[in-house]
Amino acid sequence: MSDFIQGQRWLADGEPELGLGMVQGTDARTVTLYFPAVDDERCYALRQPPLTRIRFERGEEFQRRDQRKAEVKAVHDLNGLHVYETLDGEMVPETELADTLDRNSPLTRLMTGQTDHPNWFNFRAALNAGHQAIWSAHLNGLLGTRSALLPHQLYVAKQATERTRVRALLSDEVGLGKTIEAGLIINRLLQQGRASRVLIAVPDALQAQWLVELVRRFSLHCEFYQSEDHDFGMGQVHLIPHRLLNDIEEMPWITAQEWDVLVVDEAHHLSLDDAEVLDDTESWVALARKTPHLLLLTATPEQLGQEAHFQRLQLLDASRFTRFEDYQADESHFIELSSVATALYNDDIDDALLDRLASLGIEWHNDSRRALADVLDRHGPGRVVYRNTRRGVSGFFPREVHTHPAESEAQRQQWLVDWLKANRTEKVLLITQTAEVAQELSHHLWHDHGLESTAFHEGLNLIERDRAAAHFAKDEDGAQVLVCSEIGGEGRNFQFSHHLVLWDLPHHPDVLEQRIGRLDRIGQDQTIHIHLPFLPDGPDAVRLRWYHDVLGCIETLQPAAGAIHERFADTWFANPDDSALTTEVRQSLDELNRELESGRDVMLELNSCRQPEADELAIQVAELEQNTAENVVEMAANLLNLHFETLDDGIFELIPSDNMMIPVIPGIPEGGAVITFDRQRALVREDVLFVSWEHPLIVGFMDILSGTQLGQASVALLETKQVPAGQVLLEVQWQIAIPPRLAHALKPYLNHNLLRTLTLEGGTADLSSALTEASLAPQIKTLPVKMVRKLIQSAKERIPPIYDVGLGHAKAQFDVAVADARREHEAASDAKIERTRYLASVNPLVNEQDVVKAEMQAEMQRQAWDDVELQPVGVRMILCAPPGTV
Known part of the structure; x- marks a missing residue:
């Protein structure tokens, strides 16, 4: 033990809450320390006192009593006291250090006996390895979505986010998943740390759909606008209706906040001229211009004419789209x-x-x-602009219309009952306009005829809707028919069903297409049968003629149907038997379809899903997913005292316990959840959470480790004959720390951001390769807490030299890892600059300014490598003993 000199600063092992103690004096047997932070004085035996001397090393930051902070340039000894020379040239004796210690390095925690179970060390390593694998593959942000791995969606999301500022128009045809593409882009920006505040504006009727998509597909819980009391300052993601973007009273509250991403769904519904009614600085157009990332979504980009389309492009990038004539x-x-x-x-x-x-x-x-x-x-x-069409994406099946005229409402219901009984193995989605009709019809089918039916309507909360949808999705003991109100035409997809009953017809072909789109989507594997039971003298009979015979938009997707409906519907419904008018409508429909086809941008479609890159991207994600997070979740459950049990093949239950180490499970409902790590199971079971490496549960575990000292220090026993008894092995995990603002750009080039050293007392070699984590983990044993403290006390003087040997090896690993990553990053940056320079020579919308921006960005990122640091994040002392010791 070092000699005690008055004024030295020491830390009490096991009682760090006392703060930093100062030596007051010694006698023959004891040393007295005063702890100013708690105004307490303690006496300790001179023989093996539970104390650790505090010494800050070069490059470390310390705090003075006046709360000022300084970085150590050098450490000098003066009569037994440390004197710190700062970068500012000042000399600060240790007597002037702050009384509270803001230093919880792994080594300090080990030396002071603040240790955790050894498995925390393995948990930290496994969690970081899985996380880094995604970054190294340049796929972060693309794995966590509960959706099929569709090449065109993944390609759009990756390509759009390759640019520093993501400003894009997503214009895929109906059924191809623009919402998923937008969600992937949002998720990727959030995962990469490039965005934290997102504003999503959608038509009022689609708010529920977006809420469901964000929560169920991306585990993004948003602030849902419901009244003028909405607080735009809280939370990450805000979901608002379109009307607010032109609301004179609400827009000032919105524009007063800082937003990283603005998403506008059905962007063609918002006229850019409407913004003129607002003050220029508080219009949605001004907001769109100043927000770094902007996504506009529309399936009909040129529906309102080419000039309106140009205005939206100009909103995305005014520097490129300058003149309409050009x-x-x-x-x-x-x-x-x-x-x-x-x-x-x-x-x-x-x-x-x-x-x-x-x-x-x-x-x-x-x-x-x-x-x-x-x-x-x-x-x-x-x-x-990104636009994928059904021509370029395979996987769509034909639609067949089946009309069922009935003389009365009772006859309609009887047809439905008879058909369901005759086709009991078929899953049937029935959609009607109102919740009241949906509830009555579902009750009638079940209680009067014993047909397994469940209702799905806006009167149910999200959990109740999930249960209804899950009951319908179950193969065995599930509902045969799901009876939905109009909300069933939004937000939920039931590709496993091949029969759609339209109990009534909506007032617009776009809504009709939304209904059919619940089944007619990628993933559907059979012909879709659309059943229309109607009264010949009722309003639906006329609508059926209009949609089926005139517009032809039930059996096929008609891009021009919406525009023709808005132009002719009122006149035609007033004169449905006017054959000349019907002929004019059909001719106009054909003409508009021809215009759309002739104006179809094949180049744009091919560019939105370049092959074979898109297919290769989906394969890469699928291969990366083979290593699931199941092992990490099981380790976390054991360490945090959570209940983790297998319910079925690939299905697990994760629920809290009364003695959890943390107050709540991150990313999991308060009462727990049923989870799976398999994408295919998650697609079938919407009531089951899909836990990928990017799920909030895993991200929450990462936050727990980075925000606390859990797992930073531990002690274990290794029973072996190969090492002399009593020798100490020191295993240390080292992190390559990147400046947060550029982590998304540099981190993908590191093969490993977590390094490992294993050094033996008295030795100079790094044994980490000879004794890997996988081989070491099964051999080590835990020790009782009292024994751990005694071991630390007895080995306290021996630990620092072993640590220094490991630090030397870690620095060597660090230098190689950073040099390799830097070289790979610079090669990629040079290739990007050359690519931009080439595009500037052939593409009219890429210019020399883009080349300069690429060069400036590359240089900024190159310089950032100089700020990358090596940091210890975990240390484990392993005592070697003969077999049978414990």
């Missing part, structure tokens, strides 16, 4: 290129095509894919 000229050029792109895509090569490629400056390498990529690079809007 945009029109560029679009004409892109449409000319569409034939070239189509021929290359279909591998339809002839001399004329080769001549056209040569005129574009594209070399032919006998490779259609390479040439196609070169052609697509010339498409400017493809860097801002």
Whole structure:
């Protein structure tokens, strides 16, 4: 034990709450310390006192009594006292240190006996390894979604987020998952730390749909706007109706907040001219311009005309889309290129095509894919607009309409009962306009006819809706029919059902398509049968003629149906038997469809899902998911005292206990939850949470480890004959710490951000390769707390030299890891700059300014590597003893 000198600062092992003690004096047997933080004085025996001397090393930060902080440049000894030379050139004796110690390094915790169960060490390593694997694969933010791994959705999300500022128009056709793409982009920005505040504006009728999608698919719990008392300052994600964006009273409250991401669904419903009624600084347009990341969603980007579409593009990037006339000229050029792109895509090569490629400056390498990529690079809007269509995405099945005329309401209901009884193995979705009709019909089917039916309507809360949907989804003992109000046409997808009963018809073809879209989606594997029971003299008979016979929008998706409906519906319904009018409507429908088809941007569609990159991306995510977080959750359950039990194959229950180490389970409802780590099971069972490496549960565990000292220090026993009894092994985990503001850019290039050293007392070698974590973990044993403290006391003088040996090895590993990562990052940055420079030479919407931005960004990131640091995050002292010792 070091000699005690008056004025020295020591920490009481096991009682860090006393703060930093100061030596007052000694006698023959004891030393007296005064603890100013608690105004208490303690005496300790000179022989093995439970005390640890505090010494700050070069580069560490300390706090003075006047609360000022300083960084250590050098440490000097003066008559037994430490004197710290700061970067400012001041000399600070240890007597001037603050009385409370804000230093909980792993080594300090070990030396002072603040240890945890050894398994915490393994837990920290496993959690960090799984987390880093996702970053290293450049796939962070793409794994946590409860949805099928569809290449076009993953590709859009990854491509959009490759740019520093994500400003994009998502315009996929109905049924292709624009909401999922937007959610993936939001999730990726949040996971990468590039955003923390998100504002989502949607049509009033779609608020429930978005709420469900955010919670169930992305585990994003949002602040749901319901009244003018809404607090826009709290929470991360806010979900509001469109009308607020043009509300003179509400917009000042919205614009007063800082937002990182603005998402506007059905963006074509919001006229950019409406903003003029507001003060310019408080309009939604002004908000969109100043928000770093902007997503506009619309399935009909040019529905209101090309000029309105240009205005939205200008909102996304005013520096690129400057004049409408220039945009029109560029679009004409892109449409000319569409034939070239189509021929290359279909591998339809002839001399004329080769001549056209040569005129574009594209070399032919006998490779259609390479040439196609070169052609697509010339498409400017493809860097801002994404549009996937059913032509380019496989997996859609035909629709068949079955009409069932009935003379009365009773006859309609009898048809339904008879059909359900004759087709008991079929799952049937029935949609009607009101909750009252849905409840009455479901009650009638079950109580009067014994048909397993469940109701789904806006009168139920989210949990009740989940239960209804889950009951319908179950193969055995589940409901045969789910009777929904209009809300059933929004937010839930039932691709496993192949029969849709439309009990009534909505007033707009877009709503009709929403209803059919619950079944007609990617994932559907059979023909969709649409049943229409109606009264021949009722209003639905006329609507059926309008939708089926005139617009033809029940059996097929009609992009022009909405616009034609708004133009002719009132006139036609007033004169449904006017054959001339019907002919005019059909001609207008055909003409508009031809216009849409002729204006169809094949280049844009191919650019929105480039192959084979998109398919390879989905394969990479699937392969990465093979290593699930199940082991980590099981370890956490054991360490935190949670109940984790297997319910079924791949299905688990995670519920809190009375003696948990933490107040709540992060990302899990208060009463617990049923979870799975398998994506396919999660897609079938909507009542089961899908826990990926990006689920809030796993992120919460990461926060627990980073925000507390759990697992930083532990002691274990290794029974072995190969090491002399009483020798100490010191295992240390070291983290490569990156500045948070650029972690998303640098972290993917590190193969490992957690390093490990294992050193033996008296030795100089690093044994971490010879004794891996996997091989060491089963061999070590825990020790009683009292024995741990005695071991620490007896080994206190021996630990620092072993630690210093490990630190030397860690620095060597750190230098190699950072050098490799830096080299890989610089190569990627150079490639990105060259790519941007090439695009500037062929793409009218990429210019020299983009090259300069790419170069500046690369240089800023290069300099950030200088600020990367090595930090210890966990230390485990392992006592070696002969077998049978414990």
